[in-house]
Amino acid sequence: MRWRPGPIFIILALAALLPLLDVVLPPKMQLCEAVRGVFLYAILALGLNVVTGYAGLLNLGIAAFMAVGAYSFGILTCEIYPFQLGFWPALALTIPIGAFAGFILGAPTLGLRGDYLAIVTLGFGEIVQDVLKNLDVVTKGTQGINPLPAPTFGGSEWTAEDEYKWYYLFFALLVLTVIAVRNLERSRLGRAWFSIREDEIASRSMGIRVERTKLIAFATAAAIAAFAGGLSASVLSSTGEPSNYDFQISILALCIVIVGGIGSIAGVLVGALVMVGLNSIVLVKATAWMAANGIGSQGNVLLSPNNWKFLIFGLALILAVRLKPNGLIPPRIERAQQ
């Protein structure tokens, strides 16, 4: 069969070439730094896509697993704790830790149907924040854990100035995540997930072990989210405070999946670009531009585009559901086909 580039490949190829734009554009744009955020959310949303897109289980607490990943990364690496692992082993460990957290939450709750499960995950998201906030002894409460190490490649540790290194690190990890998720999607497991989403009774009657399959989806999503959390903690050199991992993050990830296309990897990538790009590139740059040109008086919150983001998210969701109910890039039918 002749190979032709799929949408995922095209998106990733464009992303790989993006730093070239930075050379052309005025230096103050700092496009790469902003696009890093897109990559991070794309990883998170790819995780959410496994559980919500493939297996059809609405998860409103994905940010909690991101927090689990960030804090495990913090505890494993920060010098105020005895573990003091390097960047790579700690980042690798966030994956099994996240999977374990997903398993703990999933095992007792996956018997619940649709909306009830969504409420449980929502509650879990809030509980995790509260636990992190109140468990001062372990998590340093609202201060967050810092400083955290950056990756080392060939001796020296990276700093914030190594913009392109960070960019390509995020890019490489995003590519790895895409490959991993795609391999799972196009396998026996992915097919079992779709069948459960389509018709649980039928897939059970075909011998699919529904609980186990759902649990794997849940743990996989949690592992990927924890991985994203560890990565974000590393780039910020701090876990940040627990309320950084609140409901807004979960909803943003969900918006990415819905706007992009539920169950479609290419869709999630585009969705991340649209949603996060709007949020942290277009609005931020627009605010800066307006401030620089004297439009938008200080103190008038309505005139600052930064404050429009929920308006825009809401609008994007309504438009997506109204005009493109299957997302910008809907999943293909013959998914596991080669």
Next chain:
Amino acid sequence: MSVLRADGVTVKFGGLVAVQDVHFTVKQGEIYAVIGPNGAGKTTLFNAVTGIYAPTEGHVEFNGREIVEPLTGLVLFKFACAFFAVGILTLVGLNVETIWTAVIIDNYKFDQPFPWSVAATSWYSTIWSLPLVKNLLPLLIGGGIGVGAAAVSWSRGRRAPDHIARSGVARTFQNIRLFNELSLIQNVLVGMDYRMKTGFMSALFRLPRFYRERREFHESAKKLLDFVGLGDRAEQAAGSLPYGFRRRLEIARALGGKPTIILLDEPAAGMNPSEVVGLMALIRRVRDAGTTVVLIEHHMRLVMGVSDRILVLQYGKQIAEGIPEEIRVNPKIIEAYLGSEDHG
């Protein structure tokens, strides 16, 4: 030899008795039909057989024994794991600050190597120096909850549809339940899923055995589609199939697991006469390939044409059983079910 035997099966929904004291035996290699007016409890009987409902009374045997997951050592081991997992989580969760302080904070001096061996022993003494309400009690209560939950979910799942399907009992549904967004071949592959061996890791890392298995099963799925006459539509979405073909695809999907017995719930519903003729041939071929067939059907020409024996239900009770010739002339059935001759 009997493959399927129902012994006094009764299904009640609250006060409503949907199926009452039904006995039947299906022999290896026969085509057995269950007929009866709408609401006679035929589909409920199928659901009780395949584990979607648990029979209120009576039991169902396949190959001479009831299909329930046995209480093996592995299950007991899982219960023990559940006990310790939930118990230890409760214990640690309750005392996390104390333990963390004693093990990590008290032992860790900045700029000095961490005394791992001391830390490794201090967690143990820390836990057991706590008052009993903070260690043993949470361990037992948490563990009890863990074991209880594991036991409840295990006993509920003992006779679950997935377990029964895995034991070789496949079925189709009256109101076609295909996976509409998956292609035809994918639908069949879902039916084959429990015969596959490769797991998460081989899929994630694309190990050689992943490719080997995929090739193997794609080939046999293709063959099954050819068998039911849908081979040329393998890549099409199941949702786009015409009605008559969907029933065939459901049969192919059910056959994917190489069942010993297949239960067809109204396979001819909504088919035109020529499709029914094709279906009759297909049902015979399924039987000739070695799968015992049980079917629910209203279509009398099909039932009389293919069945070896027929069971008649009315208001949940069985009113007759016999070969087609007996059923055809049984006045009780003509009166109760067929009503007038022109149905036949």
